[in-house]
Amino acid sequence: MALAWAAAALRAAVGGGVRGAARPRWAQDLPRFCSTQETPKDPPPAPSPYQERPWEYLESEEYRATYGDKPVWHGYRRNHKGSVPPQRARKACLRRGKPVGNPCPICRDRNLLVDFRNVKLLDQFICPHSGVIFHPIHTGICLKQHKRLSQAIAQAQDHGLLWLRVPFVPVPEEDFSNQHAAVGKTPPAPALREPGRAWYPWYEWQQPPAAEVARMRRLYRGFLKENYPDNPPSPSGK
Amino acid sequence: MAALGSRGSAALPSRLRALWALPARRALAADAGAAEGKAAPPKPAFTDEAVQTLLYKMTGLDLRKVFRPVKKDLKPPHYKLMTEAQLEEATRKAIEEAKTKLIMPPVLNEREPIDDVLAEDKVLEGTETAKYVFTDLSYSIPHRERFIVVREPNGVLRKATWEERDRMIQIFFPKEGRKVIPPTLFKDENLGTVFQQDRHEDVLNMCIAQFEPDSPDYIRVHHRTYEDIEKHAKYDLLRSTRHFGGMVWYLVSRKKTDGLLIDMINRDLLEDATSLITLYHMLYPECQSAKEAKEGKLQGVDLIKVFVKTESQREGYIQLALQAYEEAMATSSAS
Numbered sequence: 001m002a003l004a005w006a007a008a009a010l011r012a013a014v015g016g017g018v019r020g021a022a023r024p025r026w027a028q029d030l031p032r033f034c035s036t037q038e039t040p041k042d043p044p045p046a047p048s049p050y051q052e053r054p055w056e057y058l059e060s061e062e063y064r065a066t067y068g069d070k071p072v073w074h075g076y077r078r079n080h081k082g083s084v085p086p087q088r089a090r091k092a093c094l095r096r097g098k099p100v101g102n103p104c105p106i107c108r109d110r111n112l113l114v115d116f117r118n119v120k121l122l123d124q125f126i127c128p129h130s131g132v133i134f135h136p137i138h139t140g141i142c143l144k145q146h147k148r149l150s151q152a153i154a155q156a157q158d159h160g161l162l163w164l165r166v167p168f169v170p171v172p173e174e175d176f177s178n179q180h181a182a183v184g185k186t187p188p189a190p191a192l193r194e195p196g197r198a199w200y201p202w203y204e205w206q207q208p209p210a211a212e213v214a215r216m217r218r219l220y221r222g223f224l225k226e227n228y229p230d231n232p233p234s235p236s237g238k
Numbered sequence: 239m240a241a242l243g244s245r246g247s248a249a250l251p252s253r254l255r256a257l258w259a260l261p262a263r264r265a266l267a268a269d270a271g272a273a274e275g276k277a278a279p280p281k282p283a284f285t286d287e288a289v290q291t292l293l294y295k296m297t298g299l300d301l302r303k304v305f306r307p308v309k310k311d312l313k314p315p316h317y318k319l320m321t322e323a324q325l326e327e328a329t330r331k332a333i334e335e336a337k338t339k340l341i342m343p344p345v346l347n348e349r350e351p352i353d354d355v356l357a358e359d360k361v362l363e364g365t366e367t368a369k370y371v372f373t374d375l376s377y378s379i380p381h382r383e384r385f386i387v388v389r390e391p392n393g394v395l396r397k398a399t400w401e402e403r404d405r406m407i408q409i410f411f412p413k414e415g416r417k418v419i420p421p422t423l424f425k426d427e428n429l430g431t432v433f434q435q436d437r438h439e440d441v442l443n444m445c446i447a448q449f450e451p452d453s454p455d456y457i458r459v460h461h462r463t464y465e466d467i468e469k470h471a472k473y474d475l476l477r478s479t480r481h482f483g484g485m486v487w488y489l490v491s492r493k494k495t496d497g498l499l500i501d502m503i504n505r506d507l508l509e510d511a512t513s514l515i516t517l518y519h520m521l522y523p524e525c526q527s528a529k530e531a532k533e534g535k536l537q538g539v540d541l542i543k544v545f546v547k548t549e550s551q552r553e554g555y556i557q558l559a560l561q562a563y564e565e566a567m568a569t570s571s572a573s
């Protein structure tokens with residue numbers, strides 16, 4: 001017995017080498033992964049054939065066979081402990097790229113695409129009596145899909161594809177004659193009426209009085225250049 | 239219910255009529271009167287009392303349609319036990335409320351674009367990269383008297399255009415049912431889908447909520463809707479709504495009354511048909527049928543027959559409809 005114990009310790013030491021204990025015998029031949037190696041992932045799921053025209057799926061035989069006349073969320077149940085289901089919808093059905101067990105009615109069918117154009121799918125999530133979007137707890141969809149669905153419904157209503165409640169706005173009681181200066185014509189300022197005239201007088205060169213010019217010349221007479229002209233050259237562009 | 243389908247006097251209150259009367263029209267009438275000397279009758283406008291009376295009569299008042307149930311938050315139903323007198327009182331109140339709901343929105347010409355420059359400060363050129371919009375936010379002034387000006391990056395100070403004005407006023411003083419950026423369903427390509435669902439009334443209500451009555455978008459959407467209704471003869475969709483008057487005015491101004499006339503005769507609304515023809519004569523008093531009607535003082539079916547002979551394009555259809563109506567009247571009176 002002591003011999004067997006010693007033999008096992010020797011095998012472990014030899015098998016493990018410098019790093020430590022060897023792997024069990026059943027795992028000797030399996031590939032060993034470390035963080036620098038890539039784990040083999042499952043191939044990504046094939047894209048749905050109804051990617052370009054998602055509304056065609058809801059007319060197809062496949063859909064009819066799967067769902068019949070009922071809405072897509074009919075019969076879906078969350079799996080939970082206890083008698084009371086959780087009063088919060090799931091955040092998302094794809095956690096780190098992997099689907100959860102029992103995904104929501106939209107995530108479990110890759111052909112059901114939330115788009116503002118497939119009105120039939122969007123209609124299934126709107127109450128036919130009050131026109132309100134169902135709560136995600138009622139239909140069972142995850143919060144990510146619920147957000148995308150709400151945005152698609154708002155976009156469809158904006159495009160006129162879905163019914164939208166129009167509030168009754170009474171006829172405006174305003175004066176539509178547009179005579180007030182704020183919205184009517186005002187005569188242009190004098191500077192704008194003549195095309196050559198500038199807005200401020202100082203936009204154009206104003207010749208200073210001769211006395212001023214003479215005074216300045218007298219003040220700086222030791223420093224002026226020989227050929228300093230009386231009128232400076234006109235600025236370019238004016 | 240005795241009061242269903244009752245018609246009363248013109249629904250347009252006088253204060254609205256006074257507000258919408260454009261000064262240009264009054265000036266035109268004054269000029270015409272002064273220049274010509276003789277009393278040439280001015281062209282009737284949408285806001286005239288006679289026109290409004292006729293349009294209101296044609297619109298009808300179907301309480302079941304005006305107060306039809308709409309999709310809203312669910313509440314348990316309300317039951318009331320009433321005597322005959324109380325029921326009549328309630329019906330009378332309902333008719334009053336329906337009349338306020340049937341006030342017709344104004345029909346105006348397209349507004350003139352605003353392009354006034356207030357100042358040109360070339361000193362500011364190159365200082366900024368974006369436009370600045372200055373809005374007067376005083377609370378108590380009407381929106382049409384609010385000054386909104388734009389300073390461009392090149393220094394020009396100009397008044398804001400109508401689109402900029404509407405956007406700014408909606409941002410600072412939001413109105414119910416109006417969005418800052420108009421919904422895409424008002425674009426021409428998307429209106430077709432909505433018309434296929436027979437939602438003309440919804441489109442027009444949304445249009446009134448979203449646009450000003452003299453904006454080009456409002457006028458374009460209304461005209462598109464009326465054209466579509468006239469093309470598919472869906473006149474009944476707008477009956478008993480506030481849009482019927484505007485539609486009739488549009489059709490009569492463009493002499494496209496045949497479809498509407500056929501529809502009225504088919505539904506046994508002879509009074510409406512005669513009102514329509516009277517309105518046509520008011521707008522075009524020089525036409526053949528107007529003169530004949532004035533000479534002979536025709537009423538009812540005779541008026542329609544004269545109109546059909548002289549003015550209509552689809553004579554055959556209208557004659558058929560009239561024949562069917564007369565046969566139905568004969569059989570009902572015989573039995």
